[in-house]
Amino acid sequence: MRELPGGTVTFLFTDIEGSTRLLHELGDRYAEILAEHRRALRDSFERHGGVEVDTQGDAFFVAFERAGDAVACAAAAQEALAESPVRVRMGIHTGEPIVTDEGYVGIDVHRAARIMAAGHGGQVLVSQTTRELLAPGAPLRDLGEHRLKDLSAPQRLYQLGEGDFPPVRTLFRTNLPIQQSPLLGRERELEELGELIRAHRLVTLTGPGGSGKTRLALQLGAEEVEEFPDGVFWVPLQALRDPALVERAIAASVEAGDGVIDHIGDKRVLLLLDNFEQVIEAAPTVSALLAGTPNAKVLVTSREPLQIESERRYPLEPLPEEDAAALFAERAKAVAPAFRPTASVTEICRRLDGLPLAVELAAARVAVLDVDELLTRLEQRLPLLTSRSRDAPARQRTLRATIEWSYDLLDVEEQRLLRALAVFRGSFPLAAAEEICDADLGLVESLVVKSLVRRWESGRLGLLDTIREYAVERLEESGEADRLRRRHAEHFLAVLRDANLNAGMLDVRKPLRHDVAVAEQDNVRGALAWALGAGEVELGLELATAADWFWATEAQEEGRRWFARLFAAAGADAVDPRLRAHALLPYSTSTYLAGDRDSAALLLEESYALFDGLGDEHGRAVLLHRLGITAMHRGELARARELVEESAALHARKEEPMSRTFRLAEMTGTLGGIARDAGDLESAYAMIAESAEGARETGVHWWEGGMLAELAALALEWGRIDEAEAHARKALAIAARLRDRPGCVFGVGLLARIAADRGEAEGAGRLWGAIEDSHADAPLGGWRRHREVSAARILACAGPEFDRGLAAGRELSLDEAVELALASVD
Numbered sequence: 047m048r049e050l051p052g053g054t055v056t057f058l059f060t061d062i063e064g065s066t067r068l069l070h071e072l073g074d075r076y077a078e079i080l081a082e083h084r085r086a087l088r089d090s091f092e093r094h095g096g097v098e099v100d101t102q103g104d105a106f107f108v109a110f111e112r113a114g115d116a117v118a119c120a121a122a123a124q125e126a127l128a129e130s131p132v133r134v135r136m137g138i139h140t141g142e143p144i145v146t147d148e149g150y151v152g153i154d155v156h157r158a159a160r161i162m163a164a165g166h167g168g169q170v171l172v173s174q175t176t177r178e179l180l181a182p183g184a185p186l187r188d189l190g191e192h193r194l195k196d197l198s199a200p201q202r203l204y205q206l207g208e209g210d211f212p213p214v215r216t217l218f219r220t221n222l223p224i225q226q227s228p229l230l231g232r233e234r235e236l237e238e239l240g241e242l243i244r245a246h247r248l249v250t251l252t253g254p255g256g257s258g259k260t261r262l263a264l265q266l267g268a269e270e271v272e273e274f275p276d277g278v279f280w281v282p283l284q285a286l287r288d289p290a291l292v293e294r295a296i297a298a299s300v301e302a303g304d305g306v307i308d309h310i311g312d313k314r315v316l317l318l319l320d321n322f323e324q325v326i327e328a329a330p331t332v333s334a335l336l337a338g339t340p341n342a343k344v345l346v347t348s349r350e351p352l353q354i355e356s357e358r359r360y361p362l363e364p365l366p367e368e369d370a371a372a373l374f375a376e377r378a379k380a381v382a383p384a385f386r387p388t389a390s391v392t393e394i395c396r397r398l399d400g401l402p403l404a405v406e407l408a409a410a411r412v413a414v415l416d417v418d419e420l421l422t423r424l425e426q427r428l429p430l431l432t433s434r435s436r437d438a439p440a441r442q443r444t445l446r447a448t449i450e451w452s453y454d455l456l457d458v459e460e461q462r463l464l465r466a467l468a469v470f471r472g473s474f475p476l477a478a479a480e481e482i483c484d485a486d487l488g489l490v491e492s493l494v495v496k497s498l499v500r501r502w503e504s505g506r507l508g509l510l511d512t513i514r515e516y517a518v519e520r521l522e523e524s525g526e527a528d529r530l531r532r533r534h535a536e537h538f539l540a541v542l543r544d545a546n547l548n549a550g551m552l553d554v555r556k557p558l559r560h561d562v563a564v565a566e567q568d569n570v571r572g573a574l575a576w577a578l579g580a581g582e583v584e585l586g587l588e589l590a591t592a593a594d595w596f597w598a599t600e601a602q603e604e605g606r607r608w609f610a611r612l613f614a615a616a617g618a619d620a621v622d623p624r625l626r627a628h629a630l631l632p633y634s635t636s637t638y639l640a641g642d643r644d645s646a647a648l649l650l651e652e653s654y655a656l657f658d659g660l661g662d663e664h665g666r667a668v669l670l671h672r673l674g675i676t677a678m679h680r681g682e683l684a685r686a687r688e689l690v691e692e693s694a695a696l697h698a699r700k701e702e703p704m705s706r707t708f709r710l711a712e713m714t715g716t717l718g719g720i721a722r723d724a725g726d727l728e729s730a731y732a733m734i735a736e737s738a739e740g741a742r743e744t745g746v747h748w749w750e751g752g753m754l755a756e757l758a759a760l761a762l763e764w765g766r767i768d769e770a771e772a773h774a775r776k777a778l779a780i781a782a783r784l785r786d787r788p789g790c791v792f793g794v795g796l797l798a799r800i801a802a803d804r805g806e807a808e809g810a811g812r813l814w815g816a817i818e819d820s821h822a823d824a825p826l827g828g829w830r831r832h833r834e835v836s837a838a839r840i841l842a843c844a845g846p847e848f849d850r851g852l853a854a855g856r857e858l859s860l861d862e863a864v865e866l867a868l869a870s871v872d
Contacts (some may be wrong), residue, residue, distance in 0.1 A: 048097045050150065055109050056116040056140040056176055057150075057158035058096065060087060060123070062104040063133045063167030072131065079132060080104060086126040087134075094119035099149055104132075107159075109150070113140050113179035120170045121206060133167025138206075140176040144379060146386075151375065156228040160194040161203065164214045170206035171214065177204050192216035195268040197225040219277035221299060222267055222318075229265045230376055231369030232258070239266050239360055243316070243345060244273065246358045247336055250322075250346040253362035254497040254510060255448035256403030259347040260320050262362065266345065267318050274343075276313035284321040289328035292319075296335070307338035314341045322348035323496070324455055329354050349452055350496040361497070364400030364510070371395050373402060377409035390417040397424045399510040404445050449516040452498060461520075463489050464498055468517035469530045472568030473508035478541075482533045506565070528580065535573035535585055538566055542592035549594050550631040550668050554708045554744045560784050563596035570596075574608055583616040587629045594632035595748075598639055599786045605636035627656035627665060631672070639788070647676050667696035667709070675716060683720050690716050708749075711740025715753050722760070731760050751780030751789055758796050759832045762803070771800050775868065782864045790864050791817050792829040797867045799836040807843040808851035814840045815855020816863030 062068070062083065069076045087106055091098060094115045096108040110116040120136045127134055139161050141154025157173070165171045177186060185207055191200040193216055203214065242249045243266065251259050267278045281299045283292065293306055296317060302309030319332070329352040332344055336356065346352060351359050365373065371391050378385040394417065398404035411420050453461060466483035467474075479485040490507065493499040500508050509517060521527050545559035546552065563570070570593055577586030590597075590608045597605025609629065613621075621629070630653035638646035650672050657665030674689035690713050697709035715737030722730035738753035754777035761770035778793025780786075798813035814837075858866065 050097055050099065050145050051109055051111040052145050054140060054142055055111070055150070055154075056113040056138060056179075057143075057155065058106075058108045058110065058116045058120060059137045059159050059162035060106045060108075060134050061162060063135050065104050065132075068132060079130065083127065083130060083132050083134070086130075087123050090119050090123040090126060094122065113138075113176045114181065116140075116176070117170075117172065117180060117184065117206060124168060124170060124207075135162055135165035135167050136170040137162025137165060137172075138170065138176050139173040140179055144383075152379070153228060153376075156196055157194070157198070157201075160196045160228075161201075164192065164194060164203070164216050166211045166214075168209060169211045172204040172206055174202040174204075189214060193220075193224075195265075195271070196228040197222055197264055197268055198228070199224050215272065217268055217271055217278075219275075220267070220271060220279065222264055222278060222280050225261070225264065227376065227380075229261055230373045231365055232262055232265070235262060235360075235362065236266060236269060239345075240270060242358055242360060243270060243343060246356070247343045248332065248346070248352075248354070248356045249344075249358050249360060250348055250351045251360050251362055252348055252351055252495075252497055254401070254513060255349065255452050256401040256445060256512070257362050257364060257497075258402035259362055261402070263318055263320065263345055263347045267316060270316060274314050274316045276315045278316045278318070280318045280320060282320050283325055286325050289325045289331070292325050292328040292331050293335075307335060310335075310339040310342050312339070312341050315339075315343075317342065317344045319344060319346045322346050322352065323350055323452070326350060326352065349455075349498075365395070365402060365405070366400065367392055367395055370398075370400045370402075370405050374405050374409045377406045378412040381410055381413040385412055388417055390421045394421050394424060397421070397511065399512050401445075401510070401512060403448060404512055407445060445512060446516060449513055452496065453516070453520070456493075456496070456498075459489060460492055460496075462524075464493060464517050465521040465524055466526065466530055467493075467499065467507075467509060468514050468521045469527075469534045469572075470508070470569055471572035473502055473504070473506040473565075474569065475506055478537060478569075479507065482530065482537050531573075531576045531580070532582070532585075534569070535577055535582070535589065538569050538573050539585070539589050539592055541566060542570065542589065545592075547595040548592055548628075548632065549598065549635070549748070550672070551628065551664075552708075552746065554705050554746055557745065558595060558748065558784075560595055560599065560786075563593055564600070564785060567596065567600075574612075578611060578615060581615070583612055584621060584625055586612045587616070587621065587625055591625075591629045591632050594635065597632060597636045599784065599788065602636050602639035605632070606640045606642075609633035609636065623656050624660055624662070627653050627660065627662070630656070631668070634672070643676075643679065647673075650676060663696055667693045670696070671713060671716065675719075678716070678720050678723060681723070683724050686720050687717065690720070707740055708744040708746050711737045711744070711746075712749060714740065715749065715756075719756070722756075727760060727763065731757065734760070747780050748784055748786060748789075751777045751784070751786065754780070755789070755792050755796060762796070762799060765803075767800055767803055770796070774800060778864060778867060782868070787860065788829065790860055792832075794860075794863050794867045795829055795833065795836055799839050802840045802843045805843075807845060807847040810840050810843050811848040811851025812855040812858075813851075813863060813867055815852040816858040816860065816866075818852075818856075 072079060083104070088098070091108050094110070096110050096116070096119055098106065099109050100107040110119070116138050120138060124134070137158055139154060139158035141152065141157065143150040143152035143154050161171050161173055172186060177184070186204040187208065189203045189205055191202050192214060193200050195217060239249065239251065251263055253259050264280065267280065271278050277300070279299045281296050283295060286292065286295060297306045300306065300309060300315070326348070332352060333354050336342065336344060351357060371387060374391050374395055375385065375387045394408055395405055398408060408420060415423070453464065456464065463483060463485055467479060469482065476490060479490060490499065494501055498509070498513060500510065502508060521530070541562060545562040546556045547558060547560065547563055552558070570589060574586055574589055577583065577589065590605070590612060630649050634646045634649035634653065637649060650669060654666065654669035654673060657669055670689050670693035674686045674693060677686035677689060694710060694713035697706055697713065714733050718730045718733030718737060721733060734753050734756050738750050738757065741747070741750035741753060754773045758770045758773035758777060761773060774793055774796040778790065778797065781789030781793050794813050794817050798810050801810035801813060855863065
């Protein structure tokens, strides 16, 4: 594509009128006719110096350096298509857009597209700014001032040539307010809402404050104006508090005298009742209006539905990241024309929950802050997100005022519950809200209906971060914060313990529920932060200890940091010895998996000494096994065997039967690892296979997966590839199910080596590319032990096929690599 012109640019948009109808009429000929249309237009673009910016379906977007060339091109194109069955509408507009790597950005692009959309097939519409750049005598007919469907101020439009066409498709018989900028994004929502309003008589658009309900509803009204020949009328209700005044407000908007129903009668009108939430008791007025006006339809914006029989609800979600970033860039350019978006913009929009009002308020700050500074300051959003705009409603000049508007409309019990729910981080189940916050189903439902609490697809509940920040402020003012945060921490301690995530003190009679820790990780972090800040160190250590498996598989370094901070806050002797002994074990695991083997060993030794001093033989047995593993990794195989055998003896006489079965299977697997490192591979294989079976029988699948991976590695040493593949596949499936990231890296690595041993160079490269830099995911343990040998085998496949696979694999996430690896061995 030629370089896009900059500076003052004239845009030409084209589109076939009635393309769907033509497709049905022309059948198989349509493709040929469409191709002829494209050839004719592109020939005209090229002859007149146009640069094709974009094409979609049967539409073109073309840029010209000179306005005269764009107009001449449109005239020539229409002449070339005069005998064609297709009729093309065209719009021309001139402006000074910003040129980016992705193309043009700015309001003038939207304006040109809207001008084209106002025309009819065979018609060329020209804006006032383009007309002023043309030579005197240009064949233009003045069509007068018109409001385009972007809701901008009236624009004077001109028609190129003398043809006769129906009236242009612009706004008429409406009081929809002028908007300063076009709506960005929301194409899907506009389409879905359009279908709803065409099929039903009452549609309520719900969503939290700042989600863009009013702007979307206004745009929908503009888009649907042809469907309502008797008018589209906006009824602003934000200033009302008395439900009895709603009918009078409707009368004022439609210019009715006494009796709105008599005035509307059987007219086809659309009423847009905006901000209905503070007059929600006026819902019967809407019912009566619809009953008395058979052709009228009503679109309502509200933070809660009207709860009347004929209502169809449409909950408005926040903007997707891409649309939110585009909105930020557009608004930022309004205050800083040289603004160029960076990766920080996406993160800013994510922090703001994709709320359009929040995004717009933040974008206005680029006048004094660069985006990285803005991102840093968003740790506290509400004080930052204010506007100096004098024409914005008072409730939209700050994000806090917008949320406060909703909060003030709640009753006392709803306000209490919203404050209390701020104790949660991320999402939460209904049962947790009932236990911690004394919530009942009716109150929770009310807050969901009023768009202050969200229900995710998973069934969990949550607050948008912006709303939660406001609720936290109110919680701190209430005097309830410490009591609720303690209840929150104690609740999630019980949840973690019930999930059986403390690997060292595993209860094999219960399943290990890693999914629980993943779902509640934000709440666990919040509880830990409160415990540290409130000096509740022992409660914090209990929480961190109960999350052992989560730290080991998901967040090794984070787990190590939490334990370090908690022990530092407690002091050397302030923690109960039994709790300290138990906490040191997962602290050691996180430290070991984070790469600090020496410190991990010292933590194990301290834990063992505490258990020994307490006379806790179960604790001693667990620690002797861990110390044996440490000795094995150091190459001290005789010492390792001695420690593991002593641990096995303790477990054999102290555990209940099911637990004893697993603990002895665990010891057998470790003894197999010692035999492997001593070079006795046959004995190693037998013991590790026995350990895997014992773990399977007792349902301890994380240990089973590790043993199966070791069996796969041993089978590869003997060249038994099919056997290795079967073990590796099972091991990887278990790791994926448990979200064991180190185990997933190990499994993908084994299957990459298997592909290499089979001569499947591209497959080996693809899997290797996904994990070649995965030291952070599997820094120690099984994969580290086997990585060097596996890498040598895999890299021996180097060549064009391997390199092609390697490049593709480097684009995969670990989850995608796991899915690919499991599929490749089915």
